[in-house]
Amino acid sequence: MTTVPDEGVTGTGSTAPRRPRARFTVVLGILWLVVPLVLFLLDRSVLLAGNPAQVIALAASGLIGVVLLVRDRSDDPRKAPVRPWLTVVGRVVAVLATVVVLGALIWLRPFGATPAAVSAMSGSADVRVTDAPAHIVIEPTSGTPTRGLVFQPGARVDPRAYVPMLSEVSRQGVIVFVVKPPFGIGFLAMTAPHAFIDRHPEVTSWTLAGHSLGGVVAATFAHDHPGLVRGLALWASYPVDSLADRGDLAVASVSGTRDGFTTPADIEASRPLLPGDTAYTPVEGAVHSYFGDYGEQPGDGTPTVSRPEAQRQIVAATVALLDTP
Structure with a gap:
């Protein structure tokens, strides 16, 4: 009599269970x-x-x-x-x-820069843009800048989204460093300004700036390193530590009146944390995503002003801070 071996019988005579299809x-x-x-x-x-x-x-x-x-x-x-x-x-x-x-x-998926912002990475006749793994450098093509700006992007925002606006700042004779924080989270690049300050002794005046969470990071660095930087530009942001007694620090707070994230109420509530002579610039009708070129951001407010006009005011307020004696 011929017997048919069971499918689970191995060559040694032992029986092995059938492998499940979805392990x-x-x-x-x-x-x-x-x-x-x-x-x-x-x-x-x-x-x-x-x-x-x-x-x-x-x-x-x-x-x-x-x-x-x-x-x-x-x-x-x-x-x-x-x-x-x-x-x-x-x-x-x-x-x-x-x-x-x-x-x-x-x-952690990033908000990508618009095509126009990506194109700005090519620079222009008067501004040179250099891309590196951990930062972007924007500098005038002529002269040796003695003023420097270190910029911290907003959370998960493509750093290239800030190149068009910061190129306008650089045209005023400022070398700008845009930090590329790991995973787009500024808190993972808290000490980034040290590298730029140490490598550029020709720069005698440093200003920190940042958008949203990036502004918090910039303000924290300014708080922890008194005397190292002279200016702080907060774009739709505010500090978590008090800078109210910092007479050596010039501060500019630029915000949008239609911002769905950093609301006018947030800016007002943060006033006690900033020096009394802080320059406030509320950009009428501007929203959170107007502080960069990365399109619309879910949860943001509804703008009542054009992006170019809002960004013109943001740049002007930042340049005014840099020009402060």
């Missing part, structure tokens, strides 16, 4: 591989132009996905089973890690 590690592996790949493809131009930390994080996450998939294929179904409670704990931890890490990578 837990396969699902995780696909998520860790596909999500970073999709994010990179969606924001490729912005990510490659920014701080390399985000691209490295996406690549590392994709590698984790590859490892999970390879590990699943190499699992021996005959190995001793793991205790059920350890399996449950391990899966819960893996799910939480997946949600936290991949969720953060999705949230």
